[in-house]
Amino acid sequence: MLGAAGRMGATVCAAVEGAADLELVARLDAGDEVTPQTLRGAQVAVDFTVPSATEANVHALIDAGVHAVVGTTGWTDESRGRVVEHLARVAADGGPSLGVLIAPNFGLSAVLAMTFAAKAARYFESAEVVELHHPDKVDAPSGTARHTAAAIAAARADAGLGPSPDATESGWEARGADVDGVRVHAVRLRGLVAHEEILFGNAGEQLVIRQDSFDRVSFMPGVLLAVREVSARPGLTVGLENVLDLA
Ligand SMILES: NC(=O)C1=CN([C@@H]2O[C@H](COP(=O)(O)OP(=O)(O)OC[C@H]3O[C@@H](n4cnc5c(N)ncnc54)[C@H](O)[C@@H]3O)[C@@H](O)[C@H]2O)C=CC1
Numbered sequence: 213m214l215g216a217a218g219r220m221g222a223t224v225c226a227a228v229e230g231a232a233d234l235e236l237v238a239r240l241d242a243g244d245e246v247t248p249q250t251l252r253g254a255q256v257a258v259d260f261t262v263p264s265a266t267e268a269n270v271h272a273l274i275d276a277g278v279h280a281v282v283g284t285t286g287w288t289d290e291s292r293g294r295v296v297e298h299l300a301r302v303a304a305d306g307g308p309s310l311g312v313l314i315a316p317n318f319g320l321s322a323v324l325a326m327t328f329a330a331k332a333a334r335y336f337e338s339a340e341v342v343e344l345h346h347p348d349k350v351d352a353p354s355g356t357a358r359h360t361a362a363a364i365a366a367a368r369a370d371a372g373l374g375p376s377p378d379a380t381e382s383g384w385e386a387r388g389a390d391v392d393g394v395r396v397h398a399v400r401l402r403g404l405v406a407h408e409e410i411l412f413g414n415a416g417e418q419l420v421i422r423q424d425s426f427d428r429v430s431f432m433p434g435v436l437l438a439v440r441e442v443s444a445r446p447g448l449t450v451g452l453e454n455v456l457d458l459a
């Protein structure tokens with residue numbers, strides 16, 4: 213477990229220790245090197261660290277011949293592309309066929325909300341995303357909200373829809389971040405864990421898709437599923453929806 217001392221890392225360690233078919237062999241955190249020695253024979257590593265560290269961790273895991281399940285946010289097309297290249301290089305050099313699974317959210321309610329939103333997107337003139345999180349979160353907007361907005365934008369583009377209508381002329385800072393043309397709003401509030409609302413509007417009607425993770429245990433079935441499945445999926449997989457056959 214990389215990030216073992218963190219909020220998610222501690223929860224994952226407890227979940228793995230409670231699973232009869234899994235064994236927790238190493239707990240690493242900031243300052244620990246990721247090497248075959250420190251990984252202590254792990255077959256799969258789980259990374260819940262920080263956006264500034266996660267890519268380097270994944271490259272070190274590939275070099276060590278270990279499959280990776282990654283929940284940390286901050287990934288871009290470029291950083292994911294470098295992982296694809298690294299995996300291909302190792303396989304071409306006769307190395308192991310490794311799997312890396314990066315998921316912005318392992319919660320079933322969040323994965324389903326993103327799937328439903330992608331399906332609904334083509335039918336609505338307006339779409340916006342609101343994500344709500346605990347105030348200790350270091351990144352905004354959330355990885356889940358970025359993934360959701362990107363999926364909505366792709367579905368709108370496929371359907372030939374233009375931008376959502378918006379007459380704003382001033383005060384753009386109040387209109388949230390622009391993710392692929394979809395407005396994303398981030399709330400940080402003590403007491404929250406992780407929540408998302410996807411709002412769709414047409415003349416005279418509204419669809420709201422909402423999901424709530426009230427506790428980090430909500431992410432554990434998805435994380436454990438990914439740990440069990442990742443070795444059967446060589447290459448890079450992005451999103452738990454692919455493992456759940458929702459894609
Ligand atoms: N995909 C998902 O379902 C979820 C993803 N997340 C994401 O997971 C990440 C971690 O979230 P939290 O656990 O809440 O954060 P946290 O701040 O509680 O934990 C992060 C841990 O990583 C450690 N760390 C920092 N640099 C490191 C390095 N180079 N190597 C190893 N460990 C290092 C820190 O010391 C800390 O213990 C965030 O990016 C968050 O957005 C959080 C919840 C669910």
Ligand SMILES: O=C(O)C1=N[C@H](C(=O)O)C[C@H](O)C1
Nearest residue numbers: 285316317349354355356406
């Ligand atoms: O930092 C968090 O807590 C979470 N981060 C992920 C994200 O940014 O989407 C997943 C979930 O929202 C919790």
